Amino acid sequence: MAYSSEDFDIEMQSYNTKIDAASAVLNGVSVDLNKPFDAGLWKDPLFVTGILTGSSLVNAQQQMLIQLSNFQGSGKTMQDYAAYIVQCGTWYGSGTCPFIPYTSMTGAAADQAWNNFKNLYLSTKQSIEYTYRDEYGITNNCYNGCIGESEFNMFENNFAGFSTPFWDGSFFTHPDQACGFYKFFNYTNKVPRFIKNVGDYDMTGDPLGSIWTNNRTGT
Numbered sequence: 748m749a750y751s752s753e754d755f756d757i758e759m760q761s762y763n764t765k766i767d768a769a770s771a772v773l774n775g776v777s778v779d780l781n782k783p784f785d786a787g788l789w790k791d792p793l794f795v796t797g798i799l800t801g802s803s804l805v806n807a808q809q810q811m812l813i814q815l816s817n818f819q820g821s822g823k824t825m826q827d828y829a830a831y832i833v834q835c836g837t838w839y840g841s842g843t844c845p846f847i848p849y850t851s852m853t854g855a856a857a858d859q860a861w862n863n864f865k866n867l868y869l870s871t872k873q874s875i876e877y878t879y880r881d882e883y884g885i886t887n888n889c890y891n892g893c894i895g896e897s898e899f900n901m902f903e904n905n906f907a908g909f910s911t912p913f914w915d916g917s918f919f920t921h922p923d924q925a926c927g928f929y930k931f932f933n934y935t936n937k938v939p940r941f942i943k944n945v946g947d948y949d950m951t952g953d954p955l956g957s958i959w960t961n962n963r964t965g966t
Contacts, residue, residue, distance in 0.1 A: 750774040752793040765861035814871045829863035893926035894939040901931050
């Protein structure tokens with residue numbers, strides 16, 4: 748069985764120290780999980796041709812690279828942001844909190860920073876995955892984000908768009924869309940079941956390429 752994106756996540760979560768993460772064994776290969784992207788190579792299967800292809804793959808890679816190099820626009824790498832949380836999370840002094848870069852940290856503090864880093868990485872990855880899941884559902888008229896969401900807005904995602912003096916778009920075009928104008932109220936108080944992994948969806952043909960050029964990153 749091919750080594751999957753979910754396998755990578757499970758393995759990454761299993762390492763609790765920075766030193767152990769530096770010599771992790773994934774799919775029989777020793778890798779440094781402190782560097783999910785290193786020397787131009789991805790270690791995470793999500794960002795290697797397979798689940799995503801074409802511009803969808805390139806755009807997903809780009810979104811993760813942006814966060815790895817400048818996490819949430821902080822001016823810090825994701826690693827150093829993780830280190831900052833450990834060292835300066837309760838900083839109340841004047842000026843800028845001095846902190847040791849992630850790569851130079853050792854001991855218990857380094858292990859805390861590693862756990863912060865892996866959580867930041869995996870949550871960022873999940874946000875990218877969920878963006879693709881949502882767009883897949885919207886594109887294929889099988890979006891289910893309204894299930895169990897009492898505050899669901901049917902006007903989002905053009906499920907009941909108003910772009911002209913008359914109703915158009917999914918209001919008439921997609922009457923069978925579960926979260927569309929005609930049916931969303933049947934599901935907002937229900938409980939979602941059988942949640943799928945991103946790997947369950949057929950991402951070939953790049954049905955979602957336009958999402959990134961429209962700056963809808965989901966992060």
